[in-house]
Amino acid sequence: xxxxxxxxxxxxxxxxxxxxxxxxxxxxxxxxxxxxxxxxxxxxxxxxxxxxxxxxxxxxxxxxxxxxxxxxxxxxxxxxxxxxxxxxxxxxxx
Numbered sequence: 001x002x003x004x005x006x007x008x009x010x011x012x013x014x015x016x017x018x019x020x021x022x023x024x025x026x027x028x029x030x031x032x033x034x035x036x037x038x039x040x041x042x043x044x045x046x047x048x049x050x051x052x053x054x055x056x057x058x059x060x061x062x063x064x065x066x067x068x069x070x071x072x073x074x075x076x077x078x079x080x081x082x083x084x085x086x087x088x089x090x091x092x093x094x
Contacts (some may be wrong), residue, residue, distance in 0.1 A: 001056065002056075003061075003085075007048065008079060018049065022088075032064070035060070037052075039051070039054075
């Protein structure tokens, strides 16, 4: 499994709510994005967010990166400060 980890700064609650509403209304990821799971973490006190996008393989992750890279900044929760493309090496559950 591969994950794209995107960190945002300058995130406000109103913009986060609007983004979450768009995602929930869409019924799935944008066209061209074959993600198996998305997680959105929001730290309102620090105005930051981290988005974890899960993919079955590296190619799906790379294809999605092109779609997200072309996305208008108004469709994101804030200013994109970093993007990491990772392979999941360990996952433990209680």
